[in-house]
Amino acid sequence: MFKYLFQKCMKFIGITLIIFFLLLYIMIFYSYIYDLCQIYYIYFEKSLAVGLLMLIVGYYLGFCIIFNYAMGIFVHPGKSNVKRHRNYQLNGLDESDEDDDPNNFVNIQDTRPKICRKCNDFKPLRAHHCSICNECIYKMDHHCPWLDNCVGYENHRYFLSFIFYLMVSTFYLSCLFFYIDHHSAGFREAKRVQTKIFPVVQLLCYVLSFVLLAFNGWNWYLAMKGYTAVEFWGSRSDGKEPSDYAFQYPTISQNLYHIFGTYSYFKMLLPSIRALPHDGTKWECLSQQQRQTNIKPDIEEQYQARNRQTQKYQDEVEDEEEEQKFNSFERNNIKDRKIQYQGNSDDDMEDGL
Numbered sequence: 001m002f003k004y005l006f007q008k009c010m011k012f013i014g015i016t017l018i019i020f021f022l023l024l025y026i027m028i029f030y031s032y033i034y035d036l037c038q039i040y041y042i043y044f045e046k047s048l049a050v051g052l053l054m055l056i057v058g059y060y061l062g063f064c065i066i067f068n069y070a071m072g073i074f075v076h077p078g079k080s081n082v083k084r085h086r087n088y089q090l091n092g093l094d095e096s097d098e099d100d101d102p103n104n105f106v107n108i109q110d111t112r113p114k115i116c117r118k119c120n121d122f123k124p125l126r127a128h129h130c131s132i133c134n135e136c137i138y139k140m141d142h143h144c145p146w147l148d149n150c151v152g153y154e155n156h157r158y159f160l161s162f163i164f165y166l167m168v169s170t171f172y173l174s175c176l177f178f179y180i181d182h183h184s185a186g187f188r189e190a191k192r193v194q195t196k197i198f199p200v201v202q203l204l205c206y207v208l209s210f211v212l213l214a215f216n217g218w219n220w221y222l223a224m225k226g227y228t229a230v231e232f233w234g235s236r237s238d239g240k241e242p243s244d245y246a247f248q249y250p251t252i253s254q255n256l257y258h259i260f261g262t263y264s265y266f267k268m269l270l271p272s273i274r275a276l277p278h279d280g281t282k283w284e285c286l287s288q289q290q291r292q293t294n295i296k297p298d299i300e301e302q303y304q305a306r307n308r309q310t311q312k313y314q315d316e317v318e319d320e321e322e323e324q325k326f327n328s329f330e331r332n333n334i335k336d337r338k339i340q341y342q343g344n345s346d347d348d349m350e351d352g353l
Helices: 002-043 048-074 156-181 198-225 229-237 252-260 288-293 304-352
Strands: 094-096 114-116 128-130 135-137 142-144 149-151
Touching (some): 002 048, 002 156, 048 149, 048 156, 156 198, 198 252
Parallel strands (some): 094 114
């Protein structure tokens, strides 16, 4: 009961925060168009070039923010869709319900597939069970209430791009506000067109720019190092550094490639929808020496045994379901034959009489 109420409460908070953000976004964007653009347009003697440039920059940043925000909300972070049969006995597969144990994230020498006892799904490497979404999320970073969604393998890039463009936009607006404050005499006449929300938006931009700078620094640091927030805090909570084997790659571009699906830093930040390197279940395990020498192991060779076990398990589940269907069909046939036999016996008795 408590778990159900907790999930419903978090969902309500998530929807509330989404509405709050959209209202805040509309207010700031409105102030930019009807306050800042007009003020600078008047200040530069109604220069059409200045007005168009500010509109183009504003609409581009606004589109990047809302595009990545929407994708972060609606794109599922990734989960297993292979359900475990309720009465099926696992053969050689590990069951895992210790989601908060740091060894689940850093002990990657164990490449056997796992089953989550909480949702009965396959639990591949780097997957974590979210108590709010009630499902195992591939490469889970964290549950974001502002998105009302988990940040995982499929939508991590949209989350990073979203907070990046938020930071760029607030710094851009803060610079425009700062220039007005330090040239107040020249803007005295132009500021007559400002709306009542102008000072509120100005204060918000000053505060949010520094908050988002710290928030971006932390999230981009983890992304460039190849960690998720769950993995980082999972290892720290045990009072030890990550093990000799880790998922991080030797270079920043390699780590970001597995988030954005491209090695181009320019393309990473463009609003786009592209395929990722794999399905979120296969991860290369790099030793300390391999990370230092930039040697990459063969991922197919490393996960060959794990994939065979997974396929074997799926085949056995399908065979069991087919057997159950066949047994059910046989039982129905026997029942029908009994009914038919009883009917024939009654007819024979009537004929005898």
